[in-house]
Amino acid sequence: MNARRREPAGQRRSRGHSSPPRGSASTRSTAPVPFDVDQLIDDPGTRIIVCCGSGGVGKTTTAAALGLRAAERGRSVVVLTIDPARRLAQALGLDELDNIPRPVAGSDGAGRLDAMMLDMKRTFDEVVEGHANPVKAQQILENPFYVALSSSFAGTQEYMAMEKLGQLHAQTEAEASWDLIIVDTPPSRSALDFLDAPEHLASLLDGRFVRMLLAPARGPARLLSVGLGVVTSALNKVLGAQVLTDMQTFIAACDTLFGGFRQRAEATYALLQASGTAFVVVATPEPDALREATYFVERLGSEHMPLAGLVVNRVQAEAVPAVSASAAERAAQQLVDQTGEQHEVAAGLLLIQAERARQRQRQDRLRKGFAGAHPEVPTVGVVALAGDVHDLDGLRQVGDLLAAG
Amino acid sequence: MSDWPRVRLHVVTGKGGTGKTTVAAALALGLARGGRQVLLCEVEGRQGIARLFDVEPLPYEERLLAVAPGGGEVRALAIDAEAALLEYLDMYYRLGRAGRALDRFGVIDFATTIAPGVRDVLLSGKVFEAYRRRARDGHPVYDHVVLDAPPTGRIPRFLNVNAEVAGIAKVGPIRKQADSIMQVLQSRGTAVHLVTLLEDMPVQETADAIGELTAAELPVGGVVVNQARSTPLTATTRKAVAAGTMNADELVPALEQAGLDRLDTSTSTVAQQLLSGATDHVHRLDLEERLMDEVDGLERPVYRLPQLGEGIDLAALYELADALCEQGMA
Numbered sequence: 091m092n093a094r095r096r097e098p099a100g101q102r103r104s105r106g107h108s109s110p111p112r113g114s115a116s117t118r119s120t121a122p123v124p125f126d127v128d129q130l131i132d133d134p135g136t137r138i139i140v141c142c143g144s145g146g147v148g149k150t151t152t153a154a155a156l157g158l159r160a161a162e163r164g165r166s167v168v169v170l171t172i173d174p175a176r177r178l179a180q181a182l183g184l185d186e187l188d189n190i191p192r193p194v195a196g197s198d199g200a201g202r203l204d205a206m207m208l209d210m211k212r213t214f215d216e217v218v219e220g221h222a223n224p225v226k227a228q229q230i231l232e233n234p235f236y237v238a239l240s241s242s243f244a245g246t247q248e249y250m251a252m253e254k255l256g257q258l259h260a261q262t263e264a265e266a267s268w269d270l271i272i273v274d275t276p277p278s279r280s281a282l283d284f285l286d287a288p289e290h291l292a293s294l295l296d297g298r299f300v301r302m303l304l305a306p307a308r309g310p311a312r313l314l315s316v317g318l319g320v321v322t323s324a325l326n327k328v329l330g331a332q333v334l335t336d337m338q339t340f341i342a343a344c345d346t347l348f349g350g351f352r353q354r355a356e357a358t359y360a361l362l363q364a365s366g367t368a369f370v371v372v373a374t375p376e377p378d379a380l381r382e383a384t385y386f387v388e389r390l391g392s393e394h395m396p397l398a399g400l401v402v403n404r405v406q407a408e409a410v411p412a413v414s415a416s417a418a419e420r421a422a423q424q425l426v427d428q429t430g431e432q433h434e435v436a437a438g439l440l441l442i443q444a445e446r447a448r449q450r451q452r453q454d455r456l457r458k459g460f461a462g463a464h465p466e467v468p469t470v471g472v473v474a475l476a477g478d479v480h481d482l483d484g485l486r487q488v489g490d491l492l493a494a495g
Numbered sequence: 496m497s498d499w500p501r502v503r504l505h506v507v508t509g510k511g512g513t514g515k516t517t518v519a520a521a522l523a524l525g526l527a528r529g530g531r532q533v534l535l536c537e538v539e540g541r542q543g544i545a546r547l548f549d550v551e552p553l554p555y556e557e558r559l560l561a562v563a564p565g566g567g568e569v570r571a572l573a574i575d576a577e578a579a580l581l582e583y584l585d586m587y588y589r590l591g592r593a594g595r596a597l598d599r600f601g602v603i604d605f606a607t608t609i610a611p612g613v614r615d616v617l618l619s620g621k622v623f624e625a626y627r628r629r630a631r632d633g634h635p636v637y638d639h640v641v642l643d644a645p646p647t648g649r650i651p652r653f654l655n656v657n658a659e660v661a662g663i664a665k666v667g668p669i670r671k672q673a674d675s676i677m678q679v680l681q682s683r684g685t686a687v688h689l690v691t692l693l694e695d696m697p698v699q700e701t702a703d704a705i706g707e708l709t710a711a712e713l714p715v716g717g718v719v720v721n722q723a724r725s726t727p728l729t730a731t732t733r734k735a736v737a738a739g740t741m742n743a744d745e746l747v748p749a750l751e752q753a754g755l756d757r758l759d760t761s762t763s764t765v766a767q768q769l770l771s772g773a774t775d776h777v778h779r780l781d782l783e784e785r786l787m788d789e790v791d792g793l794e795r796p797v798y799r800l801p802q803l804g805e806g807i808d809l810a811a812l813y814e815l816a817d818a819l820c821e822q823g824m825a
Contacts, residue, residue, distance in 0.1 A: 145511025145646060146697075173648075175696050234662045238612060245608070277511060277648065294608050299601045320596045327588050329613070330667020374512065377806070378543075409772030412760035421753035422727075429752060434729065435741075436749030439769040441727035442776045448804040476778045478695035 122461040125399030125468035127492045130368060131160040131270070137366030138259065138271045139398070142284055144382035145277040148403040149372045150174045151479050151488060152472075153274040154182060154205070156370070158194075158482060159489035160270055161203035168204040168258060168268045172251055172276045177480035179207060189213065191258070196482045204268065213250040214240040221350045226343055235340040245287030247276040252288050252358040259361060282389055285362075292355040300341050368398035373460075375402055375453035375471075380460050387464055399468035401492065402457060406450040407473040413440075415447035470495045498796050498823040499716065502686045504626050504679065505641045506716075508650040508704065509690030510697040514721045516543040517807050518690045518800070519643040520569075521815035525825030527567030528816075531638040534625050535560065536572045538618040539645060544571050547807065555579075557625075561809070563816075570637075572625070577603045579617040587668075612659030616673050619656055623676045626684075647689065647700045651707035654680055654687065658711070686716030688824075691790065693720060693783035698790060705793055717796040717824055724783055724802055726776070736770070736777045743767040798822045 130136055141153040150171050157169035168191045174184065182194050182205040189212045191204035218236075219227045230236050240246060255273050262268050275284045294300070325334050361367065369390055373383040383400060390397045413421070422440035425433045461469065472491045479485055499505075505522060509515035516537070523535040534557060537544050542552045548560055553573040560571040580603050581595070597603050607614035628636045645653045652659060657677040664670040679685060687708055691697040701718060708715050726733065735741045746766040756762045790797055800818055803811050819825045 147512065176699065177695075238659075238662055277646075290608070294601070294605050299605050324584065324588070324597055325602065327668065329669050330664050333664045333667060333669070336663070376512070378546075379512070381546075407772075407775065409775070410760075410765055410768040412758045412765060413755065413769075417755075421750075421755055424753050425749060429749075433749035433752060435732050435735075436746045436753070436769075438726075438728040438732055439746065439773045440753070442773050443769055445804060446772055446776070452804065452806055476775065477782055480695075 122400075122457075122465065122467065122469035124495045125401070125470040126495075127156070127159075127399075127470060128163070130370075130398050131156060131165065132163060134269065135366060136270060136368050136398075137262070138255070138273065138361070138364075138368070140255075140273045140275065140284075140362065140367065140369050141372055142275045142369060142386060143372035144379050147372050147374045147379050149277075150178060150274045151485070152370065152372050152401055152403065152492070153272050154178065155479075155485045155488035155492060157203055157205070157270075157272045158197055158485045159493065160272070161194075161197050161201035162199035162486075162489075164200040165270045166202045166268045167270045167272060168206070168262075169272045169274070170206055170208060170251070170254055170258065171274045172208050172247065174207060174274075175478065175480070177478070181479075181481045181485070189254075194482075202268075208247070208251055208254055210247050210250045211240050213254055214246065217253060217350075217354070218347065221347050222343075229343045230340070230347075233340040233343065234336055236344075245283065245291055248284045248287035249291050249355070251276055251284070253354060256354065256358045256361060282385060285359075285389065285393070288355040288358065292352040363393065363395050365396065368396055370398050370401055371467075372401045372403060374404045375406075375456050377456060380456055384460060384463060387467055397467065399470065400460070402469060402471045404474040405471040406446055406453055408450055409446055410443050413443055413447070415444045415451060418444040418447060496823065497825060499686055501683050502716070503635070503637075503639050504622070504685040505639060506644045506650075506654065506685065506687040507641060507690060507719075508644045508647050508687060509719075509721075510648070510692075510700045511646050513690045513692050513697050514807075515646070515690040516541075516547055516643050517812070517815065518688075518719050518721060519641050520544065520547055521800075521812050521819055522688070522825055523569045523639070523641040524561060524563050524812055524816035525819040526639040526641065527561075527563035527569050528565055528820065528825070529563075530566040531563075532636065533563075533567065533569045533639045533641060534572060534637045535569055535641045535643065536574055536622055536625070537643040538574045538622075540573070540575065542573060543643060544573070547812070548809065561812075572621075574618050574621045576607050576614045576617045579621045580607070583617065583620065612656065612663060612673075613669060615653050616656045616660055616669060616676065619654070619676050619680070620672055623679055626679060644687075647704040650687070650704060651711055651713070654708070654713050655711045656680075681712050681714065683714065685714050687713055688716040688719060689795075690719045690721050692722055693724070693786040693790075695786070698786050701790070702793060705795070715795060717798055718790055718793060719819075719824070720787070720790060720797060720799045722802040723787075723799045724776075724780060726780055728773070728777070733777055733780070736773050737781065739774070741770060743770045746770070796823075798824045 139156060141149045143149050153169055153171065157167045161167045171184070174182070183192055184205055184207045189206065189209040191206040194203040194205050197203040215231060218230050222230060251273065255271065258271050262271065322334060371383050371386050373379040387397060418440045422437040422444065425437045470492060472488065479488055507515050507519035507522060520535060523533045527533040535544060545552050550560065553571050555573065555575050555578040557570045557572045559568060561569045563569065577598065581598065607617065622640060622642050625637060626640045630636050644650055656673045660670055660673040689701045689704055691701045705715050728736065743766040744763060746769065747762050750756060750762050750766060755765060758765065798819060800815050816825065
């Protein structure tokens with residue numbers, strides 16, 4: 091996989107997600123730079139877009155909307171979703187989970203849109219089958235530890251999402267099948283898990299304890315054998331002897347895989363740092379979601395991973411900009427005091443405005459908090475839609491809102 | 496009178512972003528009324544409770560978090576799987592030194608990662624320990640334990656510790672521990688409450704989770720509808736707005752009366768904008784009512800918490816606790 095292909099630094103700055111002008115008065119302003127979504131998806135240099143953020147912020151919808159818009163503007167796109175809502179999955183034609191991209195019916199324009207839903211266990215099984223001989227692979231696939239690990243460990247989903255991204259990327263390079271891959275990330279506790287889980291898993295399977303279990307009598311491990319005795323007897327007491335035996339069998343069977351795990355994790359990590367990759371951080375105007383977004387933005391910076399911008403979903407639309415929350419409330423009160431029920435309709439409408447404006451004010455304050463710390467991050471707000479998006483028209487509408495800023 | 500007189504362990508779950516930590520905290524405050532001792536736990540290392548109450552990050556230690564009217568107290572505990580394992584080893588096997596050796600060799604990290612069931616047994620095992628802990632006089636130390644649990648997508652697996660561990664350990668101590676935890680979780684002393692918003696996906700996930708919990712024989716508690724919208728409109732106005740028969744110009748005299756005719760924006764524009772805002776509001780009310788019918792169709796006790804315009808602070812938590820008490824959840 092040709093992940094390390096890099097462009098000169100000057101070129102990397104030329105995209106829509108470059109820094110704001112420096113040294114001018116505008117750097118002091120907390121108004122965020124607008125995020126030009128169309129510039130990002132139209133740029134042929136953009137090869138991978140990763141949508142990340144905490145759970146429940148609309149990552150999947152954003153990924154699908156970006157994919158549809160890019161396809162309708164001429165790109166050949168594949169969208170990798172992790173756990174789409176049922177109706178959105180149906181809209182994308184993802185009725186079955188078969189782990190390969192399928193064309194999405196109903197997208198217009200010059201480009202092409204394929205979509206797939208990640209089958210975590212199947213992806214993991216394929217990694218095992220690809221790295222071990224058939225007999226060993228079978229041993230691993232049947233081991234209870236493998237079954238637990240491949241189907242329920244929270245980090246496995248992140249790892250397999252990365253693995254699948256690597257596969258799609260390799261396929262793109264080999265067959266020129268798509269020119270843009272859009273990835274949705276798993277609904278993890280923290281957005282950072284997506285970056286950390288593969289490395290965590292790889293380091294565990296490659297760690298000190300594993301090496302010790304594999305070669306208890308050899309070399310430096312002999313020095314540790316006193317410690318190991320304590321460890322194994324403790325584990326026996328807690329887990330029972332059979333568990334430890336299963337664990338050892340699993341590790342022994344996986345021996346050939348370990349180097350592979352680490353290598354693959356490193357290769358996909360490098361892919362995420364490549365210049366054709368762009369991260370889109372998704373949030374809602376709520377404290378937790380924006381805090382996660384902040385962590386993620388800072389982490390991307392320290393890992394030299396390219397951040398394209400922040401999408402803030404579910405923004406309260408500003409209905410009556412000229413009338414603030416308190417003005418609306420005062421006016422409603424005045425109408426009731428002075429005219430009783432005569433103007434109750436207007437009073438009701440003003441109270442709705444008061445409510446909406448108050449929500450909007452609170453959201454603006456939270457967004458300013460983010461922009462204050464990271465004024466360089468291009469941002470787009472998407473107003474809250476009345477219902478969930480569950481068809482291509484809905485995705486098109488979200489795409490328009492994303493592009494309109 | 497509470498709807499859950501026999502329940503001492505309240506597990507609160509919900510889709511991400513529905514406010515399950517807020518609801519768990521409000522429930523803990525409500526349960527603490529009248530001098531009760533309540534422990535509020537979290538297990539995901541998010542420090543959501545500390546953020547909500549605006550206190551320092553919680554250690555693996557029960558800390559006084561808030562008091563309730565009548566002398567009640569809410570303590571908080573952030574449960575960490577590794578710390579729980581070390582404590583467990585020490586308590587049951589007196590493995591102080593060996594426990595630390597396990598940690599040094601990365602065994603704990605390895606075992607809890609590679610066998611997620613083990614991790615969940617350790618986390619719920621600590622909750623179970625607090626639930627069963629008794630003072631010298633034989634009374635439980637905590638009248639109630641409230642668990643801010645993992646989100647609905649993971650909750651059946653998290654609570655079904657028995658099935659999780661079964662694949663790995665058919666006999667042995669960890670299995671025994673899982674069995675006794677399961678007994679408590681499946682008893683009448685436990686209720687798994689689900690938090691939802693009146694939006695498509697959270698309601699759908701709530702319905703799915705109820706099905707899965709029921710299949711695992713875990714006791715489903717109430718459904719808490721969070722951030723429910725209310726309306727200042729009369730039924731007639733609402734109908735007129737929804738039907739689109741209202742004329743914005745008719746609002747102009749009222750706006751003039753209210754002094755809104757001296758803005759930069761013309762009164763008729765303001766009237767139109769108000770009407771369009773109200774139309775959006777009414778659409779959402781309709782959608783929420785449709786989803787509320789779905790929630791009612793789940794045939795669980797339903798509790799409604801209002802949308803709070805100013806965000807959540809301590810005052811808001813007490814307000815939500817009041818609402819839960821009035822509706823019989825606490």
